[in-house]
Amino acid sequence: MATGRVIVVTSGKGGVGKTTTTANLGMALATMGEKVALIDADIGLRNLDLILGLENRIVYDIVDVVEKRCKLRQALIKDKRMPNLVLLPAAQTRDKSAVTPEQMKELIADLQSDGFGFILIDCPAGIEQGFRNATAGATEAVIVTNPEVSAVRDADRIVGLLEAAELRNPSLIVNRLRPHLVKNETMMSVEDVQEILNIKLLGIVPDDEAIINSSNRGEPVSLHEAAKSGQAYRNIARRLRGEDVPFLQFDEGGLMGRLRRFLTGVR
Amino acid sequence: MFAFLDRFLSRSEASRDTAKNRLKLVLMQDRSVIPPAVLERIRTEVLAVLHRYVEIDQGALELNLDRSEGSVALLASVPIVRVREDATQLLADAVAADAAAATAVPSEGAPAEAASAGADADSVIEAVATGLAGALSETAADAQVGTEATAGEAEADDASLARPAGEAALT
Amino acid sequence: MFKRQRKAPRSVTVEHAPDEALSVPALSEPAVESGPAVGAEPAVEPVVVAAVAEVVAAAEQATSLLRLKGWRGGLLLHLDADAPWDDVLAALYDKLDAVRDFWAGATCTLDLGMRAGCPDGLGLLPAQLEERYGLTVVAVAAAHPEVREAIGVAGLEALAELEPAVVRSEPEVPSPPVPKYVKGTVRSGQVLEADGHLIIMGDVNAGAELRAGGDIMVFGTLRGMAHAGAAGERGAVIVALNLRPTQLRIADLIARAPDGGQPPLSKHPERAEVRGQEIHILSM
Numbered sequence: 142m143a144t145g146r147v148i149v150v151t152s153g154k155g156g157v158g159k160t161t162t163t164a165n166l167g168m169a170l171a172t173m174g175e176k177v178a179l180i181d182a183d184i185g186l187r188n189l190d191l192i193l194g195l196e197n198r199i200v201y202d203i204v205d206v207v208e209k210r211c212k213l214r215q216a217l218i219k220d221k222r223m224p225n226l227v228l229l230p231a232a233q234t235r236d237k238s239a240v241t242p243e244q245m246k247e248l249i250a251d252l253q254s255d256g257f258g259f260i261l262i263d264c265p266a267g268i269e270q271g272f273r274n275a276t277a278g279a280t281e282a283v284i285v286t287n288p289e290v291s292a293v294r295d296a297d298r299i300v301g302l303l304e305a306a307e308l309r310n311p312s313l314i315v316n317r318l319r320p321h322l323v324k325n326e327t328m329m330s331v332e333d334v335q336e337i338l339n340i341k342l343l344g345i346v347p348d349d350e351a352i353i354n355s356s357n358r359g360e361p362v363s364l365h366e367a368a369k370s371g372q373a374y375r376n377i378a379r380r381l382r383g384e385d386v387p388f389l390q391f392d393e394g395g396l397m398g399r400l401r402r403f404l405t406g407v408r
Numbered sequence: 409m410f411a412f413l414d415r416f417l418s419r420s421e422a423s424r425d426t427a428k429n430r431l432k433l434v435l436m437q438d439r440s441v442i443p444p445a446v447l448e449r450i451r452t453e454v455l456a457v458l459h460r461y462v463e464i465d466q467g468a469l470e471l472n473l474d475r476s477e478g479s480v481a482l483l484a485s486v487p488i489v490r491v492r493e494d495a496t497q498l499l500a501d502a503v504a505a506d507a508a509a510a511t512a513v514p515s516e517g518a519p520a521e522a523a524s525a526g527a528d529a530d531s532v533i534e535a536v537a538t539g540l541a542g543a544l545s546e547t548a549a550d551a552q553v554g555t556e557a558t559a560g561e562a563e564a565d566d567a568s569l570a571r572p573a574g575e576a577a578l579t
Numbered sequence: 580m581f582k583r584q585r586k587a588p589r590s591v592t593v594e595h596a597p598d599e600a601l602s603v604p605a606l607s608e609p610a611v612e613s614g615p616a617v618g619a620e621p622a623v624e625p626v627v628v629a630a631v632a633e634v635v636a637a638a639e640q641a642t643s644l645l646r647l648k649g650w651r652g653g654l655l656l657h658l659d660a661d662a663p664w665d666d667v668l669a670a671l672y673d674k675l676d677a678v679r680d681f682w683a684g685a686t687c688t689l690d691l692g693m694r695a696g697c698p699d700g701l702g703l704l705p706a707q708l709e710e711r712y713g714l715t716v717v718a719v720a721a722a723h724p725e726v727r728e729a730i731g732v733a734g735l736e737a738l739a740e741l742e743p744a745v746v747r748s749e750p751e752v753p754s755p756p757v758p759k760y761v762k763g764t765v766r767s768g769q770v771l772e773a774d775g776h777l778i779i780m781g782d783v784n785a786g787a788e789l790r791a792g793g794d795i796m797v798f799g800t801l802r803g804m805a806h807a808g809a810a811g812e813r814g815a816v817i818v819a820l821n822l823r824p825t826q827l828r829i830a831d832l833i834a835r836a837p838d839g840g841q842p843p844l845s846k847h848p849e850r851a852e853v854r855g856q857e858i859h860i861l862s863m
């Protein structure tokens with residue numbers, strides 16, 4: 142029965158783009174016809190609703206469900222664009238201890254039996270109770286990081302903790318990549334990050350003004366055909382579904398780009 | 409672009425490489441672990457020392473590695489059943505012996521002070537065992553282990569010293 | 580008073596359509612309606628109780644041969660112990676005759692006090708009271724044992740002493756809860772609750788929650804969630820100088836901000852109230 146995939150989106154460090162990633166992957170998977178449930182496990186600091194533009198529809202939240210004040214179905218908020226995408230919002234007025242790992246597992250089992258093919262869990266930053274809750278029911282993990290020392294170090298810590306929690310083989314999303322900084326060697330490249338963390342690369346998302354815009358509006362960027370980051374998220378969603386999609390190339394076209402590549406020996 | 413040319417011409421290390429190298433170094437530390445056998449031996453020896461001063465719930469002793477901010481720390485949780493009544497005397501003797509042996513005790517934790525003050529209300533026994541795990545994993549004896557112990561209250565023979573299992577940290 | 584009615588947030592069926600009506604925390608009583616307490620006595624025997632109040636006052640200035648009191652849900656008739664029995668009886672009938680039909684269905688206890696010896700005809704008194712006034716004698720109290728014995732022979736319950744009247748605790752009249760007044764900004768994650776009205780002197784940020792049994796007034800900008808009439812009072816209103824909530828709830832109705840941003844700010848304070856089955860926002 143329980144066939145739905147349960148993927149926790151985590152990072153250790155805050156602010157690397159977990160929530161944006163969760164929202165966009167959920168949206169992209171839903172546009173591909175998947176039945177998707179997003180769980181905001183960041184209790185007390187909920188934001189997934191805001192990124193999805195669903196903040197004014199919350200009547201019940203995850204704590205109401207586990208404390209049996211409502212049924213799970215009542216707390217699920219249907220996306221206004223994609224009826225096959227639902228959000229289980231976090232409580233804003235409680236803290237991480239309001240949900241236990243066991244309750245989380247129960248919730249996930251219920252969602253699976255409701256036929257959700259993908260259940261994505263937006264994990265809070267940190268490695269404490271909130272992290273343990275968010276990872277409790279997951280069977281797969283996606284680690285989001287930025288090409289930046291502190292984010293990579295925290296990601297490494299998370300890999301270790303996930304292993305300890307029997308969540309092996311996490312995959313990696315390198316977010317906020319700024320290709321031109323990589324080109325002029327002021328930012329670590331995806332290869333650098335991958336070399337250090339040594340886990341499977343799931344995707345690369347470029348830093349993109351469109352993301353700020355879409356967050357402001359509550360419209361995930363993966364809905365935008367034109368945005369490069371939206372394309373990146375759609376590609377990641379396809380890879381999650383098992384498709385083989387080549388990674389985006391962030392070429393800086395033109396003479397200078399080619400000259401740079403020639404001089405630095407980058408392909 | 410000018411930054412690139414500048415770097416290219418001056419041949420100073422790109423910050424990208426600096427980042428990578430620093431990360432590799434710090435992760436090497438982060439990832440290092442003490443072999444279980446060594447950890448077990450540390451546990452037994454620490455227990456033996458602690459046992460001289462306090463009654464310990466041996467089964468509940470926890471010894472763990474904590475990796476944070478550039479160093480590796482050994483964290484122990486030692487539930488104390490009660491402080492031995494002759495703890496103060498023992499402590500004074502041990503401190504005298506230690507002072508003579510001039511072991512590597514951190515300057516801020518002068519043992520004499522610890523003994524005379526000796527009045528930590530929470531009856532916490534602290535020992536410090538920090539160092540690069542690399543050093544630790546070579547041989548346990550290489551690890552710099554300084555001890556700073558504050559046990560019980562000043563009146564060690566006071567009956568009230570028998571207290572429920574508290575938490576002692578070995579950092 | 581209301582010049583225009585903004586269309587914006589309506590009573591929206593929330594899109595995940597709850598199976599059941601909103602379950603709201605039960606509060607004692609809506610603050611608005613409950614006026615001052617009218618009848619201070621419980622509803623058990625309203626007639627008698629009201630009568631006692633009247634008669635006690637009358638009896639006080641009347642003859643000292645007889646005193647009436649409310650006791651054990653009925654009447655207590657203190658009959659003077661020293662006066663001749665016939666005088667006492669006369670005073671009694673006199674008093675009862677005054678409002679003859681009033682006593683029907685009530686019960687009474689006779690108190691003979693220190694009277695020595697059982698008066699003749701006491702055994703007949705209950706039957707007479709029953710017949711003439713519909714007043715049932717349930718017991719007779721007397722200090723002297725031999726009197727009590729005689730009473731017992733007459734088939735009545737004899738009491739050695741009168742228990743002190745049970746002090747009737749003031750019935751729980753739901754007094755309107757005191758409005759809660761809060762000064763300062765209510766921030767995300769904070770929840771303010773009040774049984775009655777809730778008054779905020781400051782802003783309420785998005786992510787904050789207000790819940791009140793009565794009305795909610797925000798002297799500032801309301802961006803968070805506000806639930807007025809939380810115990811089911813649909814007459815409750817929500818007022819704010821700037822009304823930009825993520826969600827409004829009044830009793831069991833929910834309205835949310837329209838998708839695609841809030842309408843332009845009103846120049847006047849606004850008020851949300853229930854009209855029909857919807858929450859409407861009116862400029863004040």
